[in-house]
Amino acid sequence: MSETQAWGFTDDRGARPGAARVPRRVVAYVRAGAALYDLGVTPVAVYGSGHDGDVYDPAKAGVLEAVGVPYLGPGRGLDEAVLRELRPDLVVDVTYDGKSPYALDAAFVERLGVPLVVLSVGGGPDLPGLLDRFAALAAGLRVVGPAAAGAGPAPEAVRSVVVGSEAVGPEIVTPVTVSPAVGPGQGAALAEFEAAEAALREAAARSGLGVLALSGAGPDQVHLARPRAWPELAWLAGLGVRLLDPGPGPGANWLTTGWEHAAGLRPDLVLFDNRDHATPPYALPGGVRLAPWNPETPPSAAAYARFFRDLAEALAP
The missing domain is CATH 3.40.50.1980 (Nitrogenase molybdenum iron protein domain)
Known part of the structure; x- marks a missing residue:
C-alpha cells in the first residue's frame, strides 16, 4: 500500500487493490453482498451471475431485497453508464479458480477505475477460512463507522485476519482489533x-x-x-x-x-x-x-x- 492509500486489501487472486480512503459505496456480486450485509456493510447495489435473470433470485437475495438494496441484473450484462451513476468506490466479486472474478469481467471494472476485490469461495479455504476472509474485508470497510460505510447493525469484533506470520486481511490506517482463531468472528453471530x-x-x-x-x-x-x-x-x-x-x-x-x-x-x-x-x-x-x-x-x-x-x-x- 502506497503512502497515498489509506485503505488496501490483498484479495484471493493475490491482487492488492487500494484506495485513497476507505470505500463507502460498495457494489458486489449478490452472494458477496448478502454476506457483507450480515457483517455490517450494506452494498449500494448488487448484481447476479450468468445463471440469474433480471430480478432477484429469492434463494440468493437473503434480506437484500427486503432492505431495499437494488439488483442490477447479471454481472456480464451490466450497463456501464448505470454503474457509473452509482459512483461505486469498490466492487466485490467471488472466484472459484483463484484467478478470475466469477460474475463479471475484471476489464469492465478496470474501465470504471474502481478497485476490485475477489474472494475465493471454492477450491481453496475451508469453511471457517472462507468466512474469515469475508469478515476481514468487512472489518476493513467498517473502520469509518457503520453509517459512513452504509452499514446495517454494527457487528462485534472480527476474528482472524492473520495466517501464520503473513497478514492476509485488510491494511488500514485505523487499526481493527483481531485475534488468531479458526472460524468466523462476530460475537453473537x-x-x-x-x-x-x-x-x-x-x-x-x-x-x-x-x-x-x-x-x-x-x-x-x-x-x-x-x-x-x-x-x-x-x-x-x-x-x-x-x-x-x-x-x-x-x-x-x-x-x-x-x-x-x-x-x-x-x-x-x-x-x-x-x-x-x-x-x-x-x-x-x-x-x-x-x-x-x-x-x-x-x-x-x-x-x-x-x-x-x-x-x-x-x-x-
Whole structure:
C-alpha cells in the first residue's frame, strides 16, 4: 500500500487493490453482498451471475431485497453508464479458480477505475477460512463507522485476519482489533454458528442418514455434488453428516448424470439446489427426505448458522 492509500486489501487472486480512503459505496456480486450485509456493510447495489435473470433470485437475495438494496441484473450484462451513476468506490466479486472474478469481467471494472476485490469461495479455504476472509474485508470497510460505510447493525469484533506470520486481511490506517482463531468472528453471530454446529453434530450422530447434495438440470439430467469440492459440504462431513459421493466421472465440483444414478445411491435425505435456475428433484426413491440447499449461501456466520439449524431439523427423526 502506497503512502497515498489509506485503505488496501490483498484479495484471493493475490491482487492488492487500494484506495485513497476507505470505500463507502460498495457494489458486489449478490452472494458477496448478502454476506457483507450480515457483517455490517450494506452494498449500494448488487448484481447476479450468468445463471440469474433480471430480478432477484429469492434463494440468493437473503434480506437484500427486503432492505431495499437494488439488483442490477447479471454481472456480464451490466450497463456501464448505470454503474457509473452509482459512483461505486469498490466492487466485490467471488472466484472459484483463484484467478478470475466469477460474475463479471475484471476489464469492465478496470474501465470504471474502481478497485476490485475477489474472494475465493471454492477450491481453496475451508469453511471457517472462507468466512474469515469475508469478515476481514468487512472489518476493513467498517473502520469509518457503520453509517459512513452504509452499514446495517454494527457487528462485534472480527476474528482472524492473520495466517501464520503473513497478514492476509485488510491494511488500514485505523487499526481493527483481531485475534488468531479458526472460524468466523462476530460475537453473537459466532456464538450462534458454534451452537448450530453442535446441534448439527448431535443430529447427524443420532440419525446416520445418507445425504446427497444435488442440483436439478431438468427431467433427464442432474448435477451431483462432490462433497470434498464444496467447503460447506466438506465441513458438514467433518461434523458427522454422512454425505454420499457420486462416484468417478468428469467434473471437479459436480458429476453430471441421470436421475437414475442419483436414485441408485439410495440417499435418505436429498439437499436440493433451491436457486431459480435449478429444477426440482425428479425421479427419486419413495420416502426420501428433501431439504433445500443454496450452493451460494452468503459467506457469513449468520447465514451458515441458519443453514446448519435447518439441516439439523431435517436430519431429526
